[in-house]
Amino acid sequence: MNDSQPDVVRGIQAAEARGWLADHTTPEQEQAVVELAAWALSGGSIHLDGEAYAYFALEPHSRDEFERIATTAKLSYRIIRENDPDRATEARATTDGSVLARVFAAMGLPTHGKSRDNPTHFPAFVNQLDAPARERFASIYVLNRASEHDGKDTLTIREERPASYLNELVALLRDVSNQPITRSGYSITISAAAAEVLRRDT
Structure with missing residues (x-):
């Protein structure tokens, strides 16, 4: 056998x-x-x-x-x-x-x-996480992707991804931080107030 x-x-x-x-x-x-x-x-x-x-x-x-x-x-x-x-x-x-x-x-x-054409959406399971888990997910994302600027407390994420993916990323970061976050093209600007929230656990 x-x-x-x-x-x-x-x-x-x-x-x-x-x-x-x-x-x-x-x-x-x-x-x-x-x-x-x-x-x-x-x-x-x-x-x-x-x-x-x-x-x-x-x-x-x-x-x-x-x-x-x-x-x-x-x-x-x-x-x-x-x-x-x-x-x-x-x-x-x-x-x-x-x-x-x-x-x-x-x-x-x-x-x-990952490219300009893929992925088209953020992973759906992220929306099903509880608030602390969503905050940790967002904080890890910011830890790996955000760039600092001399003399500024704002952060920038630049990713060449589809607009639908970037919009869902912005929605997550706004929801977690409850602070201003904007997108222009492939660039996402995280306000100083949002950065303080998103970086406090990392």
Whole structure:
């Protein structure tokens, strides 16, 4: 008798064992998985072709925050290109990375790259999160995408994405901060008051 299990079954079991599925996790770990999803969307990518994996871009100012989130999510990872000044430093899972990538895909995160034409909408699950989780999602997004300006407290996000996606991002940031946020073309301007709210947890 062949006792081997299909890959999908092993994947589900691995996700359950790591607490990456809602029915097999703690509130803290579930929140950390949502934060990893925010990181993959704002500062990373998900690939399902060939060997599935997700990567997370790291900057000096964000590395400690990523380590905290990964620890809570029980994500073991390795750092890639840490000393390469010409390429982005990345974190990739060392165990069950393909499982995590497929969990993200099931959550509705884009898996075909990001461009001016894709994705057309923000992941729908974000609208179903409670207020604290939405705030954390928005804060992670701002941590990875927003640029500072000398002598100003405002922040700018520039992303070449479809208008529908950017409008939904603006709606999220406004809802969470309850402060002025505007968009012009591919640029989103976060007011000083909004920036204070969106950066207070990171």
